[in-house]
Every structure is written in C-alpha cells, then in structure tokens.
C-alpha cells in the first residue's frame with residue numbers, strides 16, 4: 001500500500017494506492033489545512049503502508065518543503081516520528097510529481113493541442129493552476145524541478161505591453177505566473193476592463209457566454225501560453241513534447257484559441273523548424289500529481 005498526499009495551492013487530495021490503482025481518495029480545500037500532522041493523522045488513522053509520498057506546492061530545500069501559499073513547513077524526519085508504522089516518508093514538489101506521472105499516463109489521458117514529430121527526448125511539463133509550475137523530464141524518466149513559472153513575462157506585442165504595464169504597477173515584478181494561472185486569467189481581464197473583483201471561473205464563464213472582453217482575455221491567455229511553451233521548448237530542447245498539467249487547461253479547452261497558441265509557439269525566428277517538431281498535449285487526468293507521487297513512492301521505496 002502507498003499513500004499519497006497532493007497539497008496544491010487550492011485543493012488537497014489524499015489517496016491510497018494498491019498495485020498502482022487508487023482504492024480510496026479524499027479531497028479538501030488547502031485553505032482548511034492548518035496542520036499537516038493533524039491532517040495526516042485523520043487520513044491515515046492507525047493504518048500502515050509501505051510508503052507515504054507527499055507532493056506539495058513549494059520548493060524542496062534540503063529535506064524540508066515550505067508551502068508557497070501558507071508558509072507551513074513539511075519535514076519528513078519529523079513525520080517519521082509521528083508515523084513509525086510507515087517506513088518510507090518521501091517529499092517532492094507537486095509539479096515534479098506531475099513529471100513522474102507521465103510514465104503512467106495513457107493516450108486516453110492526453111488531449112493533443114498541437115501536432116509534432118516527437119522523439120525519445122526531453123519532455124517539459126507546464127502546469128496551470130493556482131500557480132504556474134514548470135519541470136523537465138529526461139528521456140530516462142528522471143524529473144528535474146524548477147521554479148520556472150516565476151520567470152519574467154516578456155510581452156510580445158503592444159496589447160501584451162499594455163497588460164504588462166498595468167501588472168507592473170500592481171505587482172512590481174511581473175512573472176509568467178501573473179498571467180498563466182487562475183489569478184492570471186483575472187489579471188488579464190482586469191488589465192483590459194479595470195474589473196478586479198472576479199474569480200477565474202467567472203472570467204471563463206463570461207467567455208463561454210461570448211462576452212467580448214472575456215473572449216479577448218482567452219485569446220491573450222492562449223497567445224501568452226503559446227509563447228511561454230515555445231520558450232520552454234527551446235530552453236529544455238523538449239523534443240519529447242510539452243505536457244500541460246494542472247486543473248485549468250482541461251476545463252478551458254473549448255475556450256483556448258489554438259491558432260493564437262500555435263502562432264505564438266512557433267514565432268521564435270530562426271528556430272521555428274525545431275518548434276514545429278514538438279507536440280503539445282493537455283493532461284486530462286485530474287489525479288496526475290497523486291499518480292506521479294505514487295510512481296515516485298513505488299520507485300524509491302523499492303530502491304531502499
């Protein structure tokens with residue numbers, strides 16, 4: 001038995017896995033998690049498992065992970081004392097976990113967004129959720145985490161420049177995450193309209209009802225996403241393909257402007273040919289971070 005805990009910026013999911021199959025799963029709001037130890041005690045009870053693998057939104061420094069949104073720290077060494085019946089307690093970044101899930105995803109869990117001619121090479125995972133996560137998966141299946149979502153946003157045309165100026169005044173540093181995330185949808189919409197009081201779902205609902213500013217927001221979001229994916233295609237030489245993870249992309253598929261995405265993806269001057277080869281897929285599996293944590297847990301606990 002492997003237990004996984006996926007702590008995202010918005011939702012937290014605990015899952016029990018037997019032979020790679022989820023047999024029990026529960027979801028709560030991350031905002032309601034005030035104490036990780038307490039949460040784990042409630043999830044695990046007195047049960048034992050070969051491995052507990054926690055995938056959480058934040059960078060791992062040394063052996064400890066600090067949750068980006070709440071500042072809480074997770075230390076596996078301390079948890080080992082609380083749960084002595086679990087011999088392996090592992091910790092990784094949630095996006096790193098999505099990287100490990102690629103090995104376990106079938107074609108039915110992937111939606112093709114842009115065609116290409118993939119090779120057995122590096123893959124990039126770019127995840128749009130509460131934040132923007134980026135990681136690299138080597139051809140051998142090793143996952144290298146990054147905090148690439150915090151890379152500078154480079155506006156590509158006058159309209160994007162206007163949005164950049166509004167966000168620069170509001171935030172100071174304008175990272176790609178300020179545009180490519182749930183709050184990013186709100187930020188683009190607000191920069192166009194001045195209305196800051198919406199939630200991301202309201203922006204996409206307005207776009208579904210064909211409201212002009214919301215449609216413009218989706219077109220810009222698609223353009224900026226294409227440009228950032230193209231940049232990571234080059235930075236990682238992602239000849240194995242680019243995989244869009246997170247909760248947002250599968251929900252907004254009908255609203256994504258594929259033409260704008262692909263045009264911006266390919267618009268890299270002399271390296272256009274290289275980018276034409278790289279396919280882009282949307283990961284449809286909502287459990288990808290938990291699935292990847294289970295893959296990682298199984299791999300490491302059989303190795304020790």
Ligand SMILES: Nc1ncnc2c1ncn2[C@@H]1O[C@H](COP(=O)(O)OP(=O)(O)OP(=O)(O)O)[C@@H](O)[C@H]1O
Pocket residue numbers: 007008009010011012030057094128129130131132181182183185199200201204246247248251252
């Ligand atoms: N239909 C929708 N349209 C637009 N945004 C949405 C929609 N549904 C959810 N979101 C936004 O998606 C974000 C949550 O993303 P996700 O489901 O990937 O959660 P998470 O795993 O907790 O996030 P992360 O992995 O970034 O920490 C929130 O900002 C939420 O408002």
